Amino acid sequence: MAPPPQPPQLPFPASVIDPALDSPQVPTTDQRLELLEREIEQLKSQKRSTSSPDAGLPKRRRKNPKPSAHILKKAKGLSTKQMEVRTSLMKKVKSELKNLTGRANDDDSASDSDDSDAPNISPTLPFAFAANVDDPVNVKVIDRAVHLVWTEQHDPRAETFSLPHRDIKFTREDLAEFAKTIFRGWKRTWTAETDPALAKKKAETESKGRQEMRRKELKSNRLKAIPEYKKKYKVDPVCVLESDWMSDTISAPDTDDEEKKTAHRRRLVQAARLNPSQQDDPAWERLRPAFQSTELSDIKDELDTIRAAAKNKLKKRPRPSVPRVDLGHTHDRLPTGTVWPFMVPQDWYDANIDGHEDLEDEMRMYETDPVGFGTNL
DNA sequence: ACACACTACAGAAGCGTCCG
DNA sequence: CGGACGCTTCTGTAGTGTGT
Incomplete structure (x- = not known):
């Protein structure tokens, strides 16, 4: 019943303002x-x-x-x-x-008392x-x-x-x-x-944005594990931590097929071992990059292990993150930036890149591995 | 109450097109 | 040509929901 504070609507008599008078051109x-x-x-x-060096320009360049x-x-x-x-x-x-x-209107002002009385205010x-x-x-x-x-x-x-x-x-x-x-x-x-088509596109860009964010999150978590990793292996794995090279995490496959989505969700629930009470909890599938070598994924896994151990040691456990599960799928994006040879298996390169000129151009690779990795141990 | 993991939104800026 | 316009992407930030 409390009447919401009406915004001070200036009772501007609309008729007084002649739009034609708004921009008088009479100088x-x-x-x-x-x-x-x-x-x-x-x-x-x-x-x-x-x-600019010649600051003393005359103010009037033209006569008008x-x-x-x-x-x-x-x-x-x-x-x-x-x-x-x-x-x-x-x-x-x-x-x-x-x-x-x-x-x-904070949608409360629709107390329908005076809309009919004073529509001109x-x-x-x-x-x-x-x-x-x-x-x-x-x-x-x-x-x-x-x-x-x-x-x-x-x-x-x-x-x-x-x-x-x-x-x-x-x-x-x-x-x-x-x-x-x-x-x-x-x-x-x-x-x-x-527009449904645009709504769909919007959903896609939002999904893309989430992917991007999750990759960055992944990178920043792995960065935190580097000191421990260096202590253990005497090499600095920072060179692999480009956020674009991180795995994707998806909650649903990229398809319109509802059946496929349902089936995917069922697999996620199963793989994440969700309890009956957790059936509606979020769970994400992890899509590792297709181009990634075992050496590269091993490094990332080790960083994740270090990170998980550190998290476990904390007294106050942070909120558990959404479970990520592997269903054996990969994503096919090529790496942006320049990768090192040890990150990309030769046979994968031969099968997918070699001979395709555009892909060869797109995929940039250093000549030799950094010290401590691949052939440069 | 707080931290975390998003989510929605807005502004900046770039692009191509059209038009006087 | 320059500007206005419509459209897009990128980026930062304010807001939201949720579990401890």
Whole structure:
């Protein structure tokens, strides 16, 4: 029953704001002065970042210096203060867009008491995501958000002014750019949720990202085992710890076939020896690289063993990681970067790479093994 | 309450295309 | 040509869920 704090919806009479008045092209003296100030500010910041030797360039290169439409549009080359103002403005534009399009509601405000009574106070202007950024519907929303932020923030002496710095100039066009960027981002997530093909692709990139992360995690864990390994074997295995050369870990095979997925899951559960009560727990299959030699996998295994022993010795055991199981599969990605000969078995190379020019180019290998490995023991 | 293992999201930047 | 636009990938970070 507690009425949620209504966001202070400015009761802006929509009719008062004529969009045609938003960008007056009549250059009054004040406005021209302002534009010149902006250009000077921009030139200063450029000078600061590039420090070109001939700094004393005349400010007017042509008889009619074109005032820059965008000052803060691009992040590159901006001063720290400019970046702070830029970030702040972006937040404000986004917040206005959220309000306007009805994204701000914490879904509790739908107490359906007054939507019917006062629809003209806060009419939501939803974006038309099916259309592009220049669709009249979307232009209207963007213009309105730009107008609100511009009205509040363009004058440093105004009470509503709340930017981190007073001396940073920006333009309406900057604000419009920010709004457009936000629209495009929202449209992207909207389409990703709407279009099944894109939703699938999204799932794939997410999966890729997880793979990447898990490989990095694996690498960092193995790095921790190096001191112990060096003590034991007198060689430094750091050369094998490229995260891209780590195994993949997958929770499901890359297929649409639900039956195959179910069968895979069953094998995972079995191989991980999950109890009846753990049947729904996560378990991952480990896919070792196909190119990997026994010597390489032995080194990694030894590092993992050292790591596992160290973990066991801890009094406070960390949360057990998701069980990884081997089902005898490999992944076929070629190693990025340059590998050493000892990492790749000759017969595998002959069967898979030798004779394929493109693959030979892609797979880079050093001539000789590092000291302590392969033929260089 | 905390650490861990993700997950979602946003911004930066690059690319190709279109158009005046 | 330059800019606007749509689209993509990469990266960092804030947020979430879960088990000790």
